[in-house]
Amino acid sequence: MKTFKKSMIAGVVAFSALFAAGSVSAAPKKFAGDLAYEHVQYLTEEIGPRVAGSANETKAREYIVNELEKLDLKVEEQEFSYTRGKNTTESANVVALKDNKHTDKQVIVGAHYDSVSMGKGADDNASSVGVILETAKALEKRNLNYDVKFVFFGAEEVGLQGSNYYAKNMTQEEVDNTIGMINLDSLLAGDHIYVYGGAGEDGWIRDLALDIADKKKIPLQTNPGINPDYPEGTTGDWSDHAPFKAKGITIAYFEATNWQLGDQDGYTQTEKHGGVWHTENDTLEFLEREFPGRVQEHLNHFTNMLTWVLTDIKKEL
Numbered sequence: 001m002k003t004f005k006k007s008m009i010a011g012v013v014a015f016s017a018l019f020a021a022g023s024v025s026a027a028p029k030k031f032a033g034d035l036a037y038e039h040v041q042y043l044t045e046e047i048g049p050r051v052a053g054s055a056n057e058t059k060a061r062e063y064i065v066n067e068l069e070k071l072d073l074k075v076e077e078q079e080f081s082y083t084r085g086k087n088t089t090e091s092a093n094v095v096a097l098k099d100n101k102h103t104d105k106q107v108i109v110g111a112h113y114d115s116v117s118m119g120k121g122a123d124d125n126a127s128s129v130g131v132i133l134e135t136a137k138a139l140e141k142r143n144l145n146y147d148v149k150f151v152f153f154g155a156e157e158v159g160l161q162g163s164n165y166y167a168k169n170m171t172q173e174e175v176d177n178t179i180g181m182i183n184l185d186s187l188l189a190g191d192h193i194y195v196y197g198g199a200g201e202d203g204w205i206r207d208l209a210l211d212i213a214d215k216k217k218i219p220l221q222t223n224p225g226i227n228p229d230y231p232e233g234t235t236g237d238w239s240d241h242a243p244f245k246a247k248g249i250t251i252a253y254f255e256a257t258n259w260q261l262g263d264q265d266g267y268t269q270t271e272k273h274g275g276v277w278h279t280e281n282d283t284l285e286f287l288e289r290e291f292p293g294r295v296q297e298h299l300n301h302f303t304n305m306l307t308w309v310l311t312d313i314k315k316e317l
Contacts, residue, residue: 119282190256
């Protein structure tokens with residue numbers, strides 16, 4: 001009996017310890033940016049480079065559509081073609097609508113999902129796709145002040161083809177009803193995290209983001225304006241915000257880079273390695289080896305910032 005009793009007690013203790021350990025490992029705490037990281041990992045490691053018009057760009061688009069269809073969103077693909085030289089190429093934008101049935105006013109949140117052939121496009125621009133997908137999920141059950149259109153642009157790397165097509169096909173009514181356009185591009189590699197906007201009152205989304213960041217103790221900053229070609233708080237027209245800005249729509253633009261370096265135009269991202277985007281170094285493996293913790297930290301900050309801005313944004317047209 002003593003032997004049986006000791007065995008039984010030992011078994012109960014062992015089972016209890018195993019159950020407790022299993023409980024802890026089965027439900028790890030999730031932080032903002034964790035899901036975005038999983039998306040970046042899939043897009044770069046399972047799919048790889050996503051050159052405009054390629055089979056991999058199509059795979060990435062299918063992945064994005066599949067993830068969006070899991071949410072309470074209306075999802076559509078906007079097909080387009082473009083011609084460069086003698087070659088015509090097919091691509092498409094993915095548009096997901098989070099509808100506020102009480103207003104026609106909208107905010108557009110956009111990022112391109114294609115990449116160049118070098119590297120795997122982790123920074124440029126799987127990072128932004130991941131952040132937007134996680135933000136869309138985080139806001140799924142939230143009531144926002146406006147409609148939000150999450151737009152994933154194809155063929156950015158060959159002349160902003162997707163965003164140009166989307167903006168060109170906006171009706172005047174849609175333009176008039178657009179509160180602003182928020183663009184995300186290259187969020188992982190840069191030494192610092194930034195938000196930009198238009199000049200003067202046209203920079204109100206940027207200013208809102210900076211105000212939120214200050215209150216939340218997020219190290220978000222803006223272009224300091226040391227290069228006179230790019231006044232303080234603004235940036236160049238080299239990403240998907242440009243076609244919307246050209247239509248008179250207020251823009252904001254999130255990015256990670258370092259305006260203190262190189263030509264002080266935001267193109268030189270890091271002090272340690274210079275530019276990472278459009279190089280063979282644009283991979284998760286390289287970024288995590290050379291900048292430990294930066295990928296997760298940036299994804300956390302940008303996911304939180306985008307979520308907070310979309311929740312807090314209020315503007316009368």
